[in-house]
Amino acid sequence: MAESLSVKSKRFLKALNGEAIDRPPFWLMRQAGRYLPEYLAVRATPPDFVAFCLDPEKACAVTLQPIDRFGMDAAILFADILLVPHGLGQRVRFVEGEGPRLDPVTDGAGIDRLTREGFHDKVGAVYETVRLLAKRLPGDVALIGFAGAPWTVATYMVAGQGTSDQKPARLWAYRDPEGFGRLIDLVTEVTIDYLAAQVEAGAEAIQIFDTWAGSLPEAEMRRWVFAPIARIRAALKARFPHVPVIGFAKGIGAMLPELAPATGVEAVGIDAAVPLSFVRDRVQPGAVVQGNLDPLLLVAGGAALERGIDELLSTLGPRRFVFNLGHGVVPETPPDHVAALARRIRSWTP
């Protein structure tokens, strides 16, 4: 079995499988990105970010950069969560210094204009990137595929841009839950196809990013965050029983212990604001946990960074734990600090 061979040789997959390992594996959300000069060099062309994500050679190159430099235990496919609306026929563009802009979907007619037809053609370059990575990654580095969770993707599709409070999607969901549910269902279904194709191309684990889950009250969180992730997890499980799924629902705080039981994910991403004792006592017993160093500690560096790393390792390691940040690497991060982090984790002993 290819799966068991992989699990045998890759620390990251062993950790997700709950096995005993020498030290926790590590990777960093947004480990490929603007803080690396070699990324900026490749990113210079083409100027359009969607086109860049859909250029397999370039996406593969930037995915490999942090692995080459720092030796993470896992690489995450370089792509963007808004490739799913792009694949559905929604116009997506990125404005320099402002972020993504989409032609908003605000009603049933807007949903009707989206189409699953041609989805795989529109995003097929992503699968090609995964195939290249599966060939080119070092043998002990695992490959993570990913997608945005339906709720978070829908917040962008409805607002037409990033919002601090996700007001347009939340209001639609309150006023017309059936109509909004139709959008969530469509995104859920196409995300299943998208992730299944990534696994078929060589992804060994999947992460689902629900960046904007934290604004929702409990009932809405169950309906728009937990239920769609559960549906994706079940569909993937039926086809690929050995591929683990990490759910990262940022900012859900007191609801975190319920994410894995409610969705079936094997691992739960933890943001930086969650206290480690809560993670250890209430989340880790039910799931592998991944996180949660403050990305700004990686900017600050020094003794504060070392203390943060050590506390995380000693509280949550070595088993059922994947070392990561609580959110993505920020552009101001000195690469030397990432190198120091990698050294410290590698030299750690329980």
Place this chain on the structure above:
Amino acid sequence: MAESLSVKSKRFLKALNGEAIDRPPFWLMRQAGRYLPEYLAVRATPPDFVAFCLDPEKACAVTLQPIDRFGMDAAILFADILLVPHGLGQRVRFVEGEGPRLDPVTDGAGIDRLTREGFHDKVGAVYETVRLLAKRLPGDVALIGFAGAPWTVATYMVAGQGTSDQKPARLWAYRDPEGFGRLIDLVTEVTIDYLAAQVEAGAEAIQIFDTWAGSLPEAEMRRWVFAPIARIRAALKARFPHVPVIGFAKGIGAMLPELAPATGVEAVGIDAAVPLSFVRDRVQPGAVVQGNLDPLLLVAGGAALERGIDELLSTLGPRRFVFNLGHGVVPETPPDHVAALARRIRSWTP
């Protein structure tokens, strides 16, 4: 004793005191504001927002408007958390459609340019507003004074504006905790003076708003959120033992049960994302709780709003509970929905 008379006659103060009452008191964060046409009429002049806050007749008038219209059990002084940096000599202005702009304080020299001298002169109009309100409020309506918590106020002082991630303050705090601590100490001390003067002018309860507490990891939350609030709470307690304090630390999720024990506040504000069972089981036993209806439900209205109100009342009421939103009223809110909410709470029986 004036205090016991107030407590006897005012539902809001009884609730904060843990006494049995007929139904939970209610008020709404940002209940005076742009969703009310009568607010917009008064707000039209002067154009400068700081000057508006420092006009006692106008600030008093807009504070009373929602009480006249909806009959809340408490009124909160109309002011802004950035009056404290204004009082310290930092330049504060509000740009229409963009929000506050301050000349950033980014180092020790910047802190040295701030001064407590003349603080009460610069913000004395606020105390006059409180005196007017104490005279003009209906006899059964409690008067709440407030300030921003030192952490949240400092995030604006350091960034010079609102930020989604509070990066400038968080980085300063990591790189130079002693230097940043000097800013926090200064804001803490002047906030104690500011709140004490509000109580002397007639405020019967105090709310401390820590809107941006949710981005901090545990150790930083204890140092920059809990410790300064505890210091303010203790200083007020020494002078005004009967005046209750509500702490509202938005987005702190799993850390919520620790807020009251760590700071000594009598009541804890709850944001909309916290599940009610967690509030009931983990927070309410140690503090009166206040919250947490999603402000967007008040925009949506209808059956969803009614269900939300009923669930909140039946789960957290009638004792040790103050009905409120999870965050401020938003400008799109139809006043009719607020009227419907007021009717529903008033007619509720346990």
